[in-house]
Amino acid sequence: MKITFFGAKSYDRESFNRISGQYPQLEMEFREAELSPETAYYIENSEAVCAFVSADLGTKVIHILHERGVKLILMRCAGYNNVDLDTASEFGIKVMRVPEYSPEAVAEHAMALALAVSRRLHKAYFKVKENNYSLNGLEGKNFYGKTAGIVGTGKIGAAMARICRGFGMKVIACDTYPRKDLDFIEYVELDELLATSNLVSLHCPLTADTYHMIDIEAIKKMRNNVVLINTSRGGLIKTEDLIAGIREEKFFGVGLDVYEEETCNVFENHEDDIMMHSTTARLLSFPNVIITSHQAFFTEEALSAISETTLNNAMAYLKGENTDTELN
Numbered sequence: 001m002k003i004t005f006f007g008a009k010s011y012d013r014e015s016f017n018r019i020s021g022q023y024p025q026l027e028m029e030f031r032e033a034e035l036s037p038e039t040a041y042y043i044e045n046s047e048a049v050c051a052f053v054s055a056d057l058g059t060k061v062i063h064i065l066h067e068r069g070v071k072l073i074l075m076r077c078a079g080y081n082n083v084d085l086d087t088a089s090e091f092g093i094k095v096m097r098v099p100e101y102s103p104e105a106v107a108e109h110a111m112a113l114a115l116a117v118s119r120r121l122h123k124a125y126f127k128v129k130e131n132n133y134s135l136n137g138l139e140g141k142n143f144y145g146k147t148a149g150i151v152g153t154g155k156i157g158a159a160m161a162r163i164c165r166g167f168g169m170k171v172i173a174c175d176t177y178p179r180k181d182l183d184f185i186e187y188v189e190l191d192e193l194l195a196t197s198n199l200v201s202l203h204c205p206l207t208a209d210t211y212h213m214i215d216i217e218a219i220k221k222m223r224n225n226v227v228l229i230n231t232s233r234g235g236l237i238k239t240e241d242l243i244a245g246i247r248e249e250k251f252f253g254v255g256l257d258v259y260e261e262e263t264c265n266v267f268e269n270h271e272d273d274i275m276m277h278s279t280t281a282r283l284l285s286f287p288n289v290i291i292t293s294h295q296a297f298f299t300e301e302a303l304s305a306i307s308e309t310t311l312n313n314a315m316a317y318l319k320g321e322n323t324d325t326e327l328n
């Protein structure tokens with residue numbers, strides 16, 4: 001079976017090619033272009049496509065995939081809010097994903113952002129590089145003894161909760177389905193979490209219910225000097241309201257690995273381009289905001305797990321086996 005990869009970077013090729021010998025039944029074609037209504041026409045004689053978080057797998061693209069004879073969409077990521085599952089199902093196109101590749105990779109990045117922003121590492125790095133050893137502007141805050149509020153205690157949220165516990169924090173959380181195994185967590189309602197947490201970290205998926213869950217009303221409920229971290233999906237936070245909250249000095253720091261306008265930025269080098277998104281520029285202008293470009297997953301261990309599960313998904317499809325990685 002031929003699989004056409006979209007949005008394939010050098011590191012994707014390397015990690016898939018490293019294990020390709022174990023899957024002689026699979027032929028892989030790598031395309032750097034992102035999947036979109038324009039690029040979907042590139043597909044030729046491929047029963048499967050493999051795509052990542054910033055691919056467009058909306059209704060139009062699914063129609064084109066169907067016309068091109070695609071029967072299988074292999075998402076090489078956990079999130080699938082960019083896939084029109086209903087239309088895929090209508091056309092009998094199976095969609096599979098990698099539900100878990102390294103929750104710890106994402107949680108460790110969330111804590112890295114929290115620490116960096118709260119200890120002003122982003123400023124310290126450049127100051128020292130410029131031979132400036134003054135501590136002005138670098139005063140941070142301890143996490144030890146403070147309260148961490150985890151929104152969504154699935155695989156990544158649970159890993160983040162464990163890290164926060166290790167830092168000596170009290171850990172509270174909210175989740176539609178509280179877990180009994182995380183006995184060190186106190187579950188509360190979102191409003192209470194926002195009102196009492198010194199660190200709020202978002203780990204729930206983007207759905208109709210969670211879209212813009214952090215808007216100006218939610219921000220007003222937060223305690224002053226809170227650190228807000230989002231490694232989940234940009235749409236959880238209403239950016240305009242976040243900017244308003246930052247201007248009102250609500251936050252000690254904000255760390256974003258994802259943000260609403262990221263799609264045209266993610267994984268691309270735009271260093272010679274004029275920045276077209278004023279919201280991104282405004283976010284970047286604040287001294288207490290750190291943005292990374294959807295890199296929380298990006299570790300050697302996670303890439304290996306992604307390639308292995310994706311190719312195992314393709315093999316399960318070929319053998320007609322059911323797996324818990326199917327989305328429809």
Ligand code: NAI
Binds near residue numbers: 157175257296297
């Ligand atoms: P998961 O499915 O294991 O956990 C999500 C949790 O959120 C579940 O426990 C669910 O009950 C809870 N939840 C759903 N709606 C909620 C609500 N309204 N309020 C509170 N909790 C709610 O997912 P996992 O693997 O932990 O991933 C979480 C998110 O992280 C993914 O949806 C994805 O968007 C994002 N992600 C980001 C990556 C990155 O590189 N930045 C990499 C991988 C995932």
